[in-house]
Amino acid sequence: MLETMRLLLLGLSLSAVSLTADAKDFSLVEHGVTANSDDVQTAAIQAVIDKAAEQGGGRVVVPRGVFRSGALWLRAGVDLHLAEGAVLRGSGDISDFPTCQTRIEGKVQPWRPALVNAKSLNSVRVTGPGVLDGAGKPYWAAFWKRRAENPKCTNLEVERPRLMYFDGCDGVDVRDVTLKDSGFWNLHVYRCKGVVLEGVTITAPHGDPPKITGDAQPWDEVSIDRAPSSDGIDVDSCQDVVIRRCTISVGDDCIALKGTKGPLAMEDASSPPVENVVVEDCDFQSGHGVLTCGSEATIVRNVVVRDCRVGPAIPLVRLKLRPDTPQLYENLVFERITLDGAQAIFDVKPWTQFFDLQGAEPPKSVVRDVVVRGLRGTVRSLGELRGNEGDEIKNVTLEDIEVEARGSRLRVGDVEGLVFKDVVVNGVPYEAEGAEHE
Template sequence: MRTMRSVCCVLLAVASPAIAAEWSIVEFGARSDGEIHTSAIQRAIDSVAAEGGGRLVVPEGTYMTGALFLKQSVELHLTDGAVLLGSTELDDYPKKMTRIEGHFEPWRPALINAEGVDQVRITGSGTLDGNGKPFWAAFWKRRQENPKCTNLEVERPRLMFIDGAQDVLISGIRFRNSGFWNLHLYRCKNVLVDGVTITAPHGDRPKIIDVAQPWDEMSIDRAPSSDGIDVDSCQGVTIHRCTISVGDDCIALKGTKGPLAMEDETSPPVQNIVVTDCDFQSGHGVLTCGSEATIVRNVTVRNSKVGAGIPVVRLKLRPDTPQLYENFVFEDLQLDGAQALFDVKPWTQFFDLGDHEPPVSTVQNVVVRGIQGNLRTIGELRGNPGDVIRNVLLDDIEITAEKSKLVRGKIEGLLVQDVLVNGKPLAVE
């Protein structure tokens, strides 16, 4: 199984093209004055594209805008101290058909969008701020009314959505306060996300929302559904030197769901994913598969830090979806209060078999090695009745854990070597 290292770990290189010309959004009328300047900024994007492309600079200052749409050959560059601040009005994100949670429906676009554009470049040390508090308040109000409400019952804009692009570089910028997911990549190839910082408040869920209170005076310190990076039906994605602190999955690998998921041509396999040299500070999983996912293969997470309360290997096994997760490597990780080494188990949220028989899912060829630090529990490694879990290697691990037992189902080929938990060899029943 050690040969999987060469299968999964090709680091992508995305070269920045030479910048032929440079413009500033202020040349087109954008101002740092607290007013909405969507039209001016979009006019700047369109004009640079019409000139054959170049770098469009957001200078120091805070510029408020609604949904923006990048065009071919336009690099969006946010300088140090520059902030693109999202509008808090949903009308500034006009509904359009878009990919969301494994399917398409009319929904709100993101603050920054690129659709069918190759050589996407979004760079700099500035900030995308989703200004998400009113959207969070609307969701928590709905959750207060209906504790079983779904994510999509309350429309909230993402911070960035890249759809159908090849050769993508997102470098250096900061994502914060997104109304929903932060960075959503769909059907993209050859992507490098490098040196990006993603933050969202992740305190306690608010218990009571007073709708009469102005949203900007509400005490809300948790952003719902604040996924850091959603890799949806993509191939060849490298996530490098990123810092993620959110209230949901740090990285989620996504596709679609349901008994007929394997037949969905709009959701090709997620494969050839490399995550390296990252700092995971808060979230529901270092790397999570399964809310919507069918085939995920050739994935490596290495040389990274995992902070308090975060599961390392989180694979959701839906009872209504045939899933194949194969060739995963988690190596050289430092744990500091992580939740669990494994969180692999059935996921029954909002599932629907209809008239179909329960499908069988497979998890195979999983390597976890070179792990040090402390965590709460070794965790769970089990599936739904009939699921297959096979070829799992735990190697060169030295950790302390409050709960040292691995809760496991049937596993075909579980190999444990050089694994110490609380100073003793891991006992596998």
């Protein structure tokens, strides 16, 4: 598998170089768009993108300044470049994101598009060093208001735009851009092949949710320091993905590998497996998981996470095992990771939020061939490694690990082939019940 990953990295790096050929620039301000205006200029910005496509392609440049917009759609042969000092800011009015068929939470359904969208394009490219700003506070306030009314509300009850969404594209290259304050997920790729996300910085506030309830004060005046469902990168039903040199600080999953859910998930042709993913040299500063599988996921295989730094309260390996979905997670490698107060090495356990068996018998999920090696640093606990009744977890290896842990117990369920090699916790060789020690 590692040789496959090496070839993947080489191939995607070379393909990305081919996208840098000289192309004509179309500056927004030179084509009728006003910088630093309070107006939402969606139509004017879209017109520049469309003009570039009509003239054979090129690079649409967002120059220094602030430009407000609703949903934009990239076209064939058109790259988007945010220059130094450029801010493309999302509108706070949801009507500027007209409902369309889009992929959300494991289904293609009517919902709101992102600020920047691309569908069925080849070699689509978005570059920085400028900023995509979701200006998400109005959407966060709407969500928390609804949550106060109904603590069991789902994500889909309050429509909120993402920052970037790529659907069915072959060759996605996003580099050196900053994404901040998205109304919902940040960067979502669905059914794409050959994806390079490099040098991307993603931030969203991740403090406590507002505690206000009722009519104590208008919600648009509430101080909100947490963006709900602020996933950093969602890799949904994609193959051949490289995520490199990215910095992520959000209030939900840093990287989520997604598919679909439900008892018939394996039969869903719209959700092919997530395969061949490399995550390397990234800084994870805040989030619910370095790499999370399972809110919606069916088959995830051939994943390497390496040479990364993990900050406080973030679990490293987070696998959600849904009791209503047959899931297969296999060939996962986590290596050479530095932990700085991370939540846990493993967060592998049943995930029962909003599950629905639809009258079917509980399916079986499988986790196999997981390797965690070369860990150093500090961690709150070793975590949990267990599934639902009937799930199969096998061939899990921990190797060359030296960590300080506040809680040194690994909670292990029914795991076949759990192997420890040179694992030292709090200065002492670690021995787990039921594990092989070498």
